[in-house]
Amino acid sequence: MSDSGNKETHTFFELLDYCVAEILKKMGGLPLAEWRSGNYTTLSTRIGKDTKVYLSENTLRRLLGTLKTSNRYYPQKATRDVLAQFIGYRDWQELERFYRETKNAREATAQESQIVLTEKPVKGRRKLFIVLAASVALFLLVFITLIRFRHNTPVQVKLICINPFGTVPHSAIFRLQADKDFDHDEKFQLDLAEEATKSEISGNKQVTKFFKNPGVVYATLFHNGKAIDTASVFMQTKGWVANSGNDTSRAFPVIGLKKLDPKNIYVSPRQLDSAGLDTEKPFMVGFSNIKPSHINGDNFSFHCKVFSEKDRPGTQCVGTAILILGSKDKHVINLFRKSCAAFCDYKFSDVKELGTNKDLSALAFDPENGGEVIINVQNKMAFVLLNNKRVLTVKYNKSIGEVMGIKILFNGIGRAISPELTDLLTGERF
Template sequence: MNDTSLLLKTCLQRMEEKLQWGNSRDWVNADFIHLSEKITAASRISISPHTLKRLFGKIKYKEDHTPQLETRNALAIFLGYKDWEDFARHGAGPASVEAGDRHAAHLEAAAGRTAVHVPAAPADTSLPERRPPAPVREASGGVALPPPVLTGRRLGRAALLLGLLGVLTGVSFFTQLWPHAPVAPKASLRGKHLKGFPPLTAIFDYDVSARASDSVSIYFEGYNTRRLLPRDRRTITQWYEFPGYYQVQLLARGQVLASRAVHALSRGWEGIAAAEDFSRLYHLPAAPAIKDGHLYVSPAEVLASRVDTNQRYWVMFRNVRDFKASGDDFVFEARVMNDSRRSPTSCNDVVLNLTGAHHAIRIHFLKPGCSRWTYLQAGEVALNGEFNDLSVFGQDLSRWRTLRLEVKDRAVRIFFDGKFLYRLPYTQPVGPLKSISCDFMGCGRVDYVHLYDGRQERVYADAFDDPVQ
């Protein structure tokens, strides 16, 4: 990695810290659109959301790619520096002032003034003084006298104080026992028409009046859109064109206030194509999807669906229903291959997505040499190939391979052609299975799928010639 690449990595980390939107790996399309607008407003230089996704690693690109100087200038100006050269000079290491303060210092210097930053006084770390002893009454001659005797008036005052103390203690005790009035929730989200076949319009009623000082938005998973909620309204709708199991969340200051789920069902297996960054989805022909006992669509059919096949693209086969199996206790097996030859740099990704009511299990295989782009998920646990050695998921997928997942006791055991590869433990439950998806970078094939519950009883199977429901 060259010096410019290291500086760029530091710059992107500073941007994450400034935005406070969480880890950029979790950003969605709407976030990159918003960031593009913020950078343009700050620098008067336009950077497309697609370019930002590439810089932050959301889209595969060759290693150590250096963006043009104008792009780097825009990023530096967004952080409060004059240009990229200024960031390289002052922003490479831990800065003594925030970028915003440095920007103010530049303005002050231009006006002939120098900004002086006075360090805060250190906290007092000395130990507290010992409490002095109670004074001793002495008689003349230095002889200590016995404690004073309480007179009748003093006894009355003491009794009154003790009585008041007893009353207060009793009130406090019974207050703890007495049931409290219910506390109004900070936000609520209710929905209707949350399950059905697409096209499906789900209707959400929300109440965020208790958070009048916050900006509350609603996030629609799958469509990767985040919309600010108008405070003078109480209802918002979302249209679902494609099958899937989608979470809907009320968000404020990075916290989830309330959530619901939409179950857009499929009629068997349905094919979907997408650009590499999932910015647009396309319907694939349903009838010709099963060919010669395989689930498959050709590049010509993908092109006919208006997908640019000169660029990287995804083909996904989804089956969305209630599978009557727990996502925390099941066995899934599929025989797949991906022999796409779109370009020498294609990684021939094969992804198994099993979505539950609460979380998902996602297992990602690529051809050897591409494990840097591997992404695994089980429950709340997510691993990527950038910061983990996931090289065992780099496999030859150009011929038929059998992938098997055994999930039990909050752990996923992954097998490749009968050989154990990896164990992925998790804590938070996946929940009942709601969707199965076999996804390919390019045009892959599925020979069969089998799903068994925790008792090893088959709950679903399809050989794509004589389906068993």
């Protein structure tokens, strides 16, 4: 589509440029001229995690203008909605409305200022004061209106899971609850991160979600783009079990989710083949132990040794992730070999960091020779040791609640040796 001589199209690309600028800010502000293939891969991964939609490298290059075409790339609505969601809006329409209203406010201020410049000098100072006061008032009015539009939240509405505890597979039912009467036709949004698609929910509607992976799912209720409540769902296991798949959204049981030896947690290529996994394509293997406990997720010690493949066909950077799942939130560290340290990251409750934004090469290890991982958390202060060397210290704010599970994930085949988690105050072992 050509963008010449068309005011509507010009306005669209102006908004697209704004959206691209916001994406670059979110990715750390690296100039596009310095972007390499790995940057596009990272962006695709982050968009996929946030929106459940993965855009190809070529699509991202066209969007960012680094892949030249005869006419400027005009993305379809579904792609535009993904971009808007990635930078914090519900969809492209909300982004467009927000941008238009703030732009109108800026233009109104500029017009008022221009009037002042064309007035006679005799009345210049007085007129300038009046116009500036009116401009500030107009800006504040628009700003407050937008804030109210985006954050006006009926805080009394709660998200309830009717059956939060199950095994695999599990169908969890969600509904809304409020102490006071509210508009039962009011639309809310239910977000389950990468575990399921987003859904609308209202007081007159129940939503059922299907889960086929062991673990803990954190559901968040949104209203007008603001998170107002959360609920958790627990898919329990009987000891350590294995599941796998060719991507994280379609994992399935290995050896029927039978209990594995906790001293040597491993599944062989033959067992993966028996489960129907295509090992010629990139795949993941996950080991999970999910059960209720009274262990404090903000005061515990975890120890484990992990081994993984250095690489495999189609995957140059093989990752190892360790997740401590709480009743309210989780702790996560992602480990890679040194040459792939850009993909290391961590999340301790409300604090997270990406290797693309900060040097996390201390989290790198030799996967073939193994890494001994220790995670100590004391009063919301996390310490990570890798092969007896402290590599990370993180202070976070929000409690993750009681420990409800441990997951160890590998891109490819991996092995976990004797994972142990102990409450530092009571001595209870998970």
